[in-house]
Each structure stands twice: as structure tokens, then as C-alpha cells.
Amino acid sequence: MKKSIPKKTVQRLLLYYRSLNFLLQQGIKNISSKSLAGLMEIRDSQVRKDLSYFGHLGKRGAGYDVLELRDKIARILGIEQVKNVCIIGMGSLGSALAAYKGFAALGFKVRAVFDNASHKVGRKIRGYECRPMEAMEKIIRQEDIEIAVLTVPADAAQEIAVRLEKCGIKAILNFAPVKLSLSRRVKVSNVDLAMEIKTLSFFIK
Amino acid sequence: MKKSIPKKTVQRLLLYYRSLNFLLQQGIKNISSKSLAGLMEIRDSQVRKDLSYFGHLGKRGAGYDVLELRDKIARILGIEQVKNVCIIGMGSLGSALAAYKGFAALGFKVRAVFDNASHKVGRKIRGYECRPMEAMEKIIRQEDIEIAVLTVPADAAQEIAVRLEKCGIKAILNFAPVKLSLSRRVKVSNVDLAMEIKTLSFFIK
DNA sequence: TAGATTGTTAATCGATTAACAATC
DNA sequence: TAGATTGTTAATCGATTAACAATC
Numbered sequence: 001m002k003k004s005i006p007k008k009t010v011q012r013l014l015l016y017y018r019s020l021n022f023l024l025q026q027g028i029k030n031i032s033s034k035s036l037a038g039l040m041e042i043r044d045s046q047v048r049k050d051l052s053y054f055g056h057l058g059k060r061g062a063g064y065d066v067l068e069l070r071d072k073i074a075r076i077l078g079i080e081q082v083k084n085v086c087i088i089g090m091g092s093l094g095s096a097l098a099a100y101k102g103f104a105a106l107g108f109k110v111r112a113v114f115d116n117a118s119h120k121v122g123r124k125i126r127g128y129e130c131r132p133m134e135a136m137e138k139i140i141r142q143e144d145i146e147i148a149v150l151t152v153p154a155d156a157a158q159e160i161a162v163r164l165e166k167c168g169i170k171a172i173l174n175f176a177p178v179k180l181s182l183s184r185r186v187k188v189s190n191v192d193l194a195m196e197i198k199t200l201s202f203f204i205k
Numbered sequence: 206m207k208k209s210i211p212k213k214t215v216q217r218l219l220l221y222y223r224s225l226n227f228l229l230q231q232g233i234k235n236i237s238s239k240s241l242a243g244l245m246e247i248r249d250s251q252v253r254k255d256l257s258y259f260g261h262l263g264k265r266g267a268g269y270d271v272l273e274l275r276d277k278i279a280r281i282l283g284i285e286q287v288k289n290v291c292i293i294g295m296g297s298l299g300s301a302l303a304a305y306k307g308f309a310a311l312g313f314k315v316r317a318v319f320d321n322a323s324h325k326v327g328r329k330i331r332g333y334e335c336r337p338m339e340a341m342e343k344i345i346r347q348e349d350i351e352i353a354v355l356t357v358p359a360d361a362a363q364e365i366a367v368r369l370e371k372c373g374i375k376a377i378l379n380f381a382p383v384k385l386s387l388s389r390r391v392k393v394s395n396v397d398l399a400m401e402i403k404t405l406s407f408f409i410k
Numbered sequence: 411t412a413g414a415t416t417g418t419t420a421a422t423c424g425a426t427t428a429a430c431a432a433t434c
Numbered sequence: 435t436a437g438a439t440t441g442t443t444a445a446t447c448g449a450t451t452a453a454c455a456a457t458c
Contacts, residue, residue: 006425010407014400018382032439040384044439045427052441060440061434083406092304092331096297102382102399108406126297147406170409173402177223177307179245189405191396194307195219197378200394201288201313201352202215204375211449237415249415250451257417265416266458415458422451433440 009050013073014106015040016047020070032063082109084145088136088160089152090115090125093175097149098126111143133160137167146170154178161186214255218278219311220245221252225275237268287314289350293341293365294357295320295330298380302354303331316348338365342372351375359383366391 019039023031033047051057051069054076058064074080085108087094097103098113113125116133123130131139139145148169150157157176164172164186171187174180177195180188224244228236238252256262256274259281263269279285290313292299302308303318318330321338328335336344344350353374355362362381369377369391376392379385382400385393 005407007404007408008425010404011400014397014403015384034439043427045429046425048439048441049426056441058440059434060432061438063439077403077407079403085402092297092301096301097398099297100398103402106399106403108402146409147402149402171405173405179220187405187408189401191398191401192219193302193305193396194311195216196394196396197290197308197313197352197354198219198282198284198311199212199215200376200378200392202210202282203212203392204351213449239415248451250453251449253415253417254450261417263416264458265456266414268415413458415456417456418454420451420453422449424449425447427444427446429442429444431440431442434438 005053009053010077012040012042012046012050013077016050017070017073017077017079020066020073023066024070029066030063031066031069033058036064077106079107082107083147084109084111084143085147085149086110086112086114086136086140086143086145087149087151088114088133088164089150089156090117090120090130091151094149094151095125097151098128108147111145112139114139136160137163140164140167140169147173149173149175151175161188210258214258215282217245217247217251217255218282221255222275222278222282222284225271225278228271229275234271235268236271236274238263241269282311284312287312288352289314289316289348290352290354291315291317291319291341291345291348291350292354292356293319293338293369294355294361295322295325295335296356299354299356300330302356303333313352316350317344319344341365342368345369345372345374352378354378354380356380366393 016036019036034044037044037047057069057072087098087110090113098110110128112131113128114131114133114136115121120130121132148164150160150172152160154176157178158180161172161180161182165182169186174188174190177192182188221241224241239249242249242252262274262277292303292315295318303315315333317336318333319336319338319341320326325335326337353369355365355377357365359381362383363385366377366385366387370387374391379393379395382397387393
């Protein structure tokens with residue numbers, strides 16, 4: 001039985017990927033787990049443990065080859081393969097995410113954006129034609145969209161999530177401050193901006 | 206020595222707060238840890254443990270009074286007391302956050318927004334006059350701003366963060382995909398949208 | 411009282427870290 | 435070879451969960 005990868009490890013993998021790109025730009029060809037850990041203020045043993053899930057990526061006594069490790073992580077994370085996403089809810093947050101360069105850099109392609117406001121439907125927003133909510137299921141199937149970014153008001157989120165599940169979406173990145181109740185088949189990640197700032201402010205005092 | 210509160214507990218506290226508000230709207234006056242846990246798919250013992258950090262909030266045999274618990278959590282989280290924030294970087298994400306209602310609902314007040322693009326400075330964005338970056342330190346002190354929301358490009362973030370630390374900011378909510386190096390005095394929370402979607406997509410396969 | 415449910419302690423689980431043999 | 439650093443095991447730490455005495 002293969003050991004399952006902790007979510008935190010996957011998150012750090014992306015941080016390693018970014019650091020390695022930075023190091024490449026600097027012309028640095030080789031790095032030890034200790035130096036890499038230093039860049040992100042974690043322990044060297046954490047770096048080695050994370051990487052060890054994916055085989056023997058370094059050389060004892062000599063550290064890691066920056067380019068090789070960067071490419072290996074890119075392959076592990078599937079950065080080169082395109083995943084189709086849609087954005088549901090073209091309010092200011094939805095529009096901002098439609099324009100967000102960070103998604104494209106990791107291989108995510110926005111294939112459709114949706115809203116139900118009649119003054120938005122048919123208009124171009126950030127270069128994407130805004131489609132009506134009624135067309136959602138059809139377009140998701142047509143465009144082979146696997147991931148939905150949900151930026152609708154809280155009271156609309158659950159209902160739309162159920163529709164998304166029914167038309168076979170695989171994952172939802174949910175910005176609405178509500179717990180979505182769906183079957184285990186659909187992966188849900190919540191980004192809760194209010195929670196982030198409140199938690200931060202709790203610890204200042 | 207008082208036991209320190211885990212960050213995860215604080216985050217769940219906000220989820221409890223939202224659920225309790227929802228229950229109040231429904232006219233529900235009393236709830237057990239088991240029912241409250243059921244709403245968010247966690248264990249009842251988790252709810253009781255979280256609440257136990259803050260005293261004896263329930264009644265043995267009878268559960269919790271919804272209104273009383275809601276208000277107690279509001280006080281613990283400091284929801285009624287206003288905290289002043291500023292937003293730095295009026296790109297699409299910064300503008301979306303300036304318009305975001307979720308911050309205001311938890312007592313955060315946007316006191317200033319900044320950008321260094323000359324075509325933005327002086328203009329109203331989402332109702333806030335965009336101020337020049339040169340005025341940042343002065344305005345933060347004048348307006349008693351404790352928290353900065355940082356939505357600038359990655360390559361500008363560290364430099365601005367240092368300026369923020371120097372002028373006494375207490376916390377930074379950082380949306381730039383870089384590790385900020387600052388003294389321990391400044392609390393930093395990172396919201397990494399690219400990481401969120403990449404992690405989600407890793408686990409679908 | 412009998413039944414329900416809290417508050418808290420102890421057990422469990424999972425993730426981080428330290429330590430070190432393997433080996434470049 | 436001697437020094438450096440990996441890959442991995444074991445120890446530690448912290449958070450979640452189960453269990454149950456206290457008590458409403």
C-alpha cells in the first residue's frame with residue numbers, strides 16, 4: 001500500500017517549486033536541504049521528508065540539483081498539464097480571479113465564466129464572455145471543465161454546488177462563507193477571507 | 206500560565222459564530238455540542254474542547270444557549286471592536302477586497318487604499334480615494350491602522366512589508382506569493398490562491 | 411430520580427523534528 | 435579517505451477524539 005501524501009506536503013512542494021525557480025534565475029545549480037529550508041524558515045528534515053515521498057531526489061553528500069528537482073516537482077504537481085476551470089459569479093472577486101495570472105502560471109485555463117445578472121450575461125468581462133447560469137451544466141460538459149471556482153453570495157452557493165456535483169465537476173474552490181454539503185466524490189477547498197483576517201487580528205492584541 | 210489558544214480553534218470559533226447566527230434566524234434557542242458539530246461535520250468533543258478554553262459556556266444536561274454563546278464568541282473574537290485596515294495595491298484583487306462586505310461584518314474598517322500608479326492616485330476606487338505609496342507611513346500613523354492587506358506584485362511585496370514594519374503595522378494579510386522576512390513582532394498570514402487551487406487539483410487525479 | 415449532556419482527562423492520531431547509518 | 439549531506443527511523447510535539455465522572 002502506497003503512503004498517502006499529506007496536504008501540507010503538497011503545499012510545501014509548491015513553495016519549493018517557487019524557490020527553485022528563483023534559485024535558477026540566480027544561476028544557482030545545486031542546493032542542500034538545509035539551504036532550501038532556510039529560504040522558507042522550516043527544518044531541513046522537513047524538506048527531506050517531503051521529498052522522500054517521491055523517491056530519491058538528491059545525492060548523499062552533494063545535495064540536490066536545482067534544475068532537476070524543479071522539473072521533478074513540476075511533474076509531481078502536474079504543472080505542465082492543463083486543467084480547465086470555470087468561475088461562477090462575476091462580482092468583483094470573480095472578476096479579479098478571472099484576471100489572476102497565478103492560475104495560468106500553474107496550468108489552469110479559464111474556459112468559462114458565469115453570472116445570472118442580465119446586464120452581465122453576453123458582455124465581455126476580463127476578456128471572457130459572461131455566460132448565463134442556465135448554460136452552466138452544458139458548457140461544463142462541452143469544455144471538459146473539472147474545477148469550479150465559486151464566488152457567488154453565500155445564500156446561492158449550496159444550490160449551485162449541488163448542480164455542479166450533478167454535472168460531474170471534480171473539485172470546487174469555494175469562496176462563499178458556507179459549508180458546502182456534497183458527497184465525498186467532489187473535493188472542496190474553502191478560501192475564507194473574513195476568517196483569515198479575523199484569525200490574524202485575534203493574535204495581535 | 207494560561208494555555209495558549211490554537212489557531213485552528215480560533216478559526217472554528219468563527220464558524221461556530223456563523224452557525225449560531227443562522228440558528229438564531231431560525232428561532233432555535235438552544236443547541237447541544239453534538240448538533241452544532243453536526244452542522245459543520247466535526248466531532249462533538251471538538252466543539253466542547255474548543256469552547257472549554259474560554260470557560261464554562263454550557264449547561265450539563267442541557268447544552269448551550271444559542272444567543273448567549275453567540276454573544277460570548279463575539280466578545281472572544283472581538284467582533285464588536287473596530288480595527289482599522291488599509292489595502293496596498295489597487296489591482297483587481299485589491300479593488301475586490303476594498304468592496305468585500307465580509308470584512309466590515311467582522312468589524313474591520315478600510316481607512317485607506319494605496320497604489321503607485323499615477324492614473325489611480327487621487328481617483329476614487331470602490332468609494333475610497335486612492336492614495337500614493339509615498340504617503341503610506343504618514344496615513345497609517347494618522348489613521349491608527351493596525352492591519353495591512355497586501356495585494357501588490359510579488360517583486361514589490363518584501364520592500365513594502367519592511368516599510369510597513371518600520372511604521373508600526375501589527376499584522377499583514379499577504380496575497381503576494383512570496384515569503385515575507387520580517388521580525389517576529391509583525392504577524393503575517395498568507396493567502397495563496399494559486400496554492401489553493403493547485404493543492405485541490407493534486408488530489409483529484 | 412433518570413436521562414441528557416457538559417467539561418475534562420486520557421488515548422489516539424498525524425505531522426514535525428532529531429538523530430544517525432548510508433553513501434556520495 | 436574525510437567531510438558533507440541524504441534518506442529514513444525513532445522521538446517528540448500538538449491536535450483530535452473517545453471516554454466518563456460531574457451535574458443539570
